Amino acid sequence: MIELGVNIDHIATVRQARRTYEPDPVIAAALAEQGGADGITFHLREDRRHIQDRDVELLKRTVTVKTNMELACADEVVDICCRTQPDWGLLVPESRQEVTTEGGLDVAGDSGRVKSAVQRLKDAGILVSLFIDPDMDQIRAASELGVDAVELHTGPYAIARRDDQKRELDRLASAGEAVTTGGMRLHAGHGLNYTNVRNVAQIPDMIELNIGHSIVSRAVMVGMKEAVAEMRRILDLYAP
Ligand SMILES: CC(=O)[C@@H](O)[C@H](O)COP(=O)(O)O
Numbered sequence: 464m465i466e467l468g469v470n471i472d473h474i475a476t477v478r479q480a481r482r483t484y485e486p487d488p489v490i491a492a493a494l495a496e497q498g499g500a501d502g503i504t505f506h507l508r509e510d511r512r513h514i515q516d517r518d519v520e521l522l523k524r525t526v527t528v529k530t531n532m533e534l535a536c537a538d539e540v541v542d543i544c545c546r547t548q549p550d551w552g553l554l555v556p557e558s559r560q561e562v563t564t565e566g567g568l569d570v571a572g573d574s575g576r577v578k579s580a581v582q583r584l585k586d587a588g589i590l591v592s593l594f595i596d597p598d599m600d601q602i603r604a605a606s607e608l609g610v611d612a613v614e615l616h617t618g619p620y621a622i623a624r625r626d627d628q629k630r631e632l633d634r635l636a637s638a639g640e641a642v643t644t645g646g647m648r649l650h651a652g653h654g655l656n657y658t659n660v661r662n663v664a665q666i667p668d669m670i671e672l673n674i675g676h677s678i679v680s681r682a683v684m685v686g687m688k689e690a691v692a693e694m695r696r697i698l699d700l701y702a703p
């Protein structure tokens with residue numbers, strides 16, 4: 464059964480729109496757990512556009528399923544991650560101008576900075592995952608760093624036109640095989656929704672999917688617990 468990581472960043476996006484106290488991503492995380500989430504994912508960005516340091520502290524204390532903190536390879540947030548001790552640290556690329564994460568981490572081209580962040584998280588006893596494009600050179604570089612998991616960037620698949628989607632899905636499946644062969648857990652995420660998730664869920668050896676924006680969008684209509692439960696039912700149907 465595929466594990467569902469629910470990313471609650473965009474609950475915090477709504478709160479930050481007014482710089483106020485609601486909706487609280489910590490409460491949303493508890494409701495996501497009740498809906499069947501196997502993990503809670505949260506991205507402490509350097510610009511703090513949504514998740515705040517306070518959220519990270521409270522999530523660590525209140526979440527009873529896996530905690531998966533997303534962060535850049537930057538000393539300030541690596542320090543916070545090592546101090547907070549989530550179960551997982553997912554290293555992602557960041558730029559101030561981006562609306563959301565664009566490409567995957569360039570492990571092959573920037574291994575010094577990535578390697579340093581990976582080592583610090585491992586030394587702190589945190590499981591490490593790298594958010595990378597479905598690219599063989601990047602997967603090889605990730606394997607050489609000895610990380611515990613790779614999260615394949617499903618963004619290009621998610622935005623592909625129908626006639627390109629099969630090519631992107633095949634690319635994910637081939638990359639997934641390389642991740643598993645490399646001895647790493649196979650995760651995927653970004654831009655997945657209640658429809659396009661079905662094909663990704665059926666990729667062999669897929670262990671975990673991290674989904675946020677689509678679940679939060681659905682939660683606006685039906686509530687967080689039901690939005691997560693609906694996604695859980697789809698995953699159980701397509702990847703029992
Ligand atoms: C890496 C990824 O695809 C997301 O988990 C990330 O959190 C996207 O950034 P925003 O949540 O800020 O859109």
Ligand SMILES: NCC(=O)COP(=O)(O)O
Nearest residue numbers: 470652653654673675676
């Ligand atoms: N790492 C991907 C994630 O956590 C959720 O991405 P999205 O579903 O918000 O695009």
